Amino acid sequence: xxxxxxxxxxxxxxxxxxxxxxxxxxxxxxxxxxxxxxxxxxxxxxxxxxxxxxxxxxxxxxxxxxxxxxxxxxxxxxxxxxxxxxxxxxxxxxxxxxxxxxxxxxxxxxxxxxxxxxxxxxxxxxxxxxxxxxxxxxxxxxxxxxxxxxxxxxxxxxxxxxxxxxxxxxxxxxxxxxxxxxxxxxxxxxxxxxxxxxxxxxxxxxxxxxxxxxxxxxxxxxxxxxxxxxxxxxxxxxxxxxxxxxxxxxxxxxxxxxxxxxxxxxxxxxxxxxxxxxxxxxxxxxxxxxxxxxxxxxxxxxxxxxxxxxxxxxxxxxxxxxxxxxxxxxxxxxxxxxx
Ligand code: 5GP
Ligand code: MN
Numbered sequence: 207x208x209x210x211x212x213x214x215x216x217x218x219x220x221x222x223x224x225x226x227x228x229x230x231x232x233x234x235x236x237x238x239x240x241x242x243x244x245x246x247x248x249x250x251x252x253x254x255x256x257x258x259x260x261x262x263x264x265x266x267x268x269x270x271x272x273x274x275x276x277x278x279x280x281x282x283x284x285x286x287x288x289x290x291x292x293x294x295x296x297x298x299x300x301x302x303x304x305x306x307x308x309x310x311x312x313x314x315x316x317x318x319x320x321x322x323x324x325x326x327x328x329x330x331x332x333x334x335x336x337x338x339x340x341x342x343x344x345x346x347x348x349x350x351x352x353x354x355x356x357x358x359x360x361x362x363x364x365x366x367x368x369x370x371x372x373x374x375x376x377x378x379x380x381x382x383x384x385x386x387x388x389x390x391x392x393x394x395x396x397x398x399x400x401x402x403x404x405x406x407x408x409x410x411x412x413x414x415x416x417x418x419x420x421x422x423x424x425x426x427x428x429x430x431x432x433x434x435x436x437x438x439x440x441x442x443x444x445x446x447x448x449x450x451x452x453x454x455x456x457x458x459x460x461x462x463x464x465x466x467x468x469x470x471x472x473x474x475x476x477x478x479x480x481x482x483x484x485x486x487x488x489x490x491x492x493x494x495x496x497x498x499x500x501x502x503x504x505x506x507x508x509x510x511x512x513x514x515x516x517x518x519x520x521x522x523x524x525x526x527x528x529x530x531x532x533x534x535x536x537x538x539x540x541x542x543x544x545x
Contacts, residue, residue, distance in 0.1 A: 239374025264457020
């Protein structure tokens with residue numbers, strides 16, 4: 207955002223507004239953390255603000271301050287529609303294309319509200335009046351802190367805001383280990399701890415709430431892991447039947463794909479998860495270094511994301527999806543093979 211944009215946003219927020227804040231579908235820690243962090247800030251600044259998520263999110267996020275106020279469009283459509291159409295401002299957080307909000311797309315596209323995007327994914331669409339897009343950022347939560355700071359309001363960051371923003375930075379950086387983690391990220395994390403974020407408690411709340419069944423599912427996923435050594439690639443598959451056996455709940459497979467990257471020498475990882483309900487194979491792609499899984503996902507799997515983390519989907523069945531995946535590896539021979 208340039209100076210003029212910052213002044214524009216400041217003037218918009220200088221009087222109380224009706225505001226809707228929206229994360230992407232199947233929201234993750236960064237999406238929920240950033241929308242809640244921004245919500246608390248907007249409410250403290252005397253706005254009437256509400257978060258509308260396209261759908262539900264994993265239980266391990268259901269302790270965040272303010273979480274119970276989040277509306278879900280898919281199950282509360284009648285309540286959500288008028289809020290969207292009457293809003294003065296709509297913030298869209300942690301995504302950059304309206305296709306990422308599923309069934310909310312029509313209502314948001316046609317809303318009269320001024321739209322503001324805060325996001326760190328590549329290749330943003332041009333739907334917002336104010337676009338704060340920065341692909342070098344670790345997380346949208348880091349950007350929300352910057353946003354509050356740019357508006358001259360860092361003094362308003364309290365324990366609730368700090369807790370929400372810390373959570374999203376932690377989850378999107380794999381606990382501060384991915385290469386997107388910079389000195390600036392740590393600077394902000396330091397500020398958040400200073401404002402009351404309890405780092406150890408947050409970590410426990412997010413990561414140490416496994417069910418026994420989730421660990422069994424992880425065991426199953428690890429047994430299914432395959433390696434394609436010549437392309438420094440590893441992938442995991444999970445069939446619907448396997449998910450059922452371990453009583454799969456939303457969020458249970460979060461982080462599984464990273465086990466592939468923990469193998470020595472592996473720089474490209476994928477997980478393919480069968481969903482009978484959505485009639486698709488859900489795909490998560492991860493990489494290390496320069497290899498862009500955003501490009502792979504955009505070109506072959508109807509998705510996108512970042513250089514080192516992207517999502518996508520396939521309409522083929524699981525085994526055909528794997529065949530397709532294996533068949534495209536030679537296209538990336540130069541990037542993937544040992545030189
Ligand atoms: P995940 O694999 O954890 O679902 O997603 C990895 C990253 O890619 C996240 O930042 C997520 O927001 C993004 N992402 C996931 N699915 C899609 C998609 O279908 N399109 C785009 N553009 N980004 C996605
Ligand atoms: Mn994010």
